[in-house]
Amino acid sequence: DVKVTQSSRYLVKRTGEKVFLECVQDMDHENMFWYRQDPGLGLRLIYFSYDVKMKEKGDIPEGYSVSREKKERFSLILESASTNQTSMYLCASSPRIYPPGEQYFGPGTRLTVT
Amino acid sequence: GQNIDQPTEMTATEGAIVQINCTYQTSGFNGLFWYQQHAGEAPTFLSYNVLDGLEEKGRFSSFLSRSKGYSYLLLKELQMKDSASYLCAVRPRAAGGFKTIFGAGTRLFVKA
Numbered sequence: 306d307v308k309v310t311q312s313s314r315y316l317v318k319r320t321g322e323k324v325f326l327e328c329v330q331d332m333d334h335e336n337m338f339w340y341r342q343d344p345g346l347g348l349r350l351i352y353f354s355y356d357v358k359m360k361e362k363g364d365i366p367e368g369y370s371v372s373r374e375k376k377e378r379f380s381l382i383l384e385s386a387s388t389n390q391t392s393m394y395l396c397a398s399s400p401r402i403y404p405p406g407e408q409y410f411g412p413g414t415r416l417t418v419t
Numbered sequence: 420g421q422n423i424d425q426p427t428e429m430t431a432t433e434g435a436i437v438q439i440n441c442t443y444q445t446s447g448f449n450g451l452f453w454y455q456q457h458a459g460e461a462p463t464f465l466s467y468n469v470l471d472g473l474e475e476k477g478r479f480s481s482f483l484s485r486s487k488g489y490s491y492l493l494l495k496e497l498q499m500k501d502s503a504s505y506l507c508a509v510r511p512r513a514a515g516g517f518k519t520i521f522g523a524g525t526r527l528f529v530k531a
Binding site for chain 2: 349363411
């Protein structure tokens, strides 16, 4: 059974704190993604990675950075958390195949910044 | 710009059929996905269309018309457990081909 896991389901942080969200997949997928999901806006891509140490900005990268040191792990970093980063964060992975396949999502981390 | 539109909410009755529409405008097209997301859970894959026509998978079917930028998800014999959000997502033909654009989702309520 394929699995994407995220380090926390719920997280509360204070404004200005540095926040780490961890994602691990056990499917040997090349591609990994970080999204945030907000009501009425759908899933918006923050960053994605198509290989170890490779990363590409998504549609809303401002205020975020990522790290992919190992194939199975993709970390999202909020350098200085702000209240407008309160959201549901979803990690996903997919294999590098053609035609492109579906993405497998983790359970999400609901982050609240106070 | 790139845009995906789908209705915000729909209500249907158990045992009935419901059609959830999705229209898209993207810079190129490399496939359309439908995902199901129950409240508080991760999205899960339902269907993938890259050619025009209907793809059937059990109680769920998905249709695509590339010339019209249009897709629909058809759910038959509705069950209470089908109450969820349904996300339409398009993969534009972009460098790398990995990016997927998601619609805001359609929340479906199934009533007894």
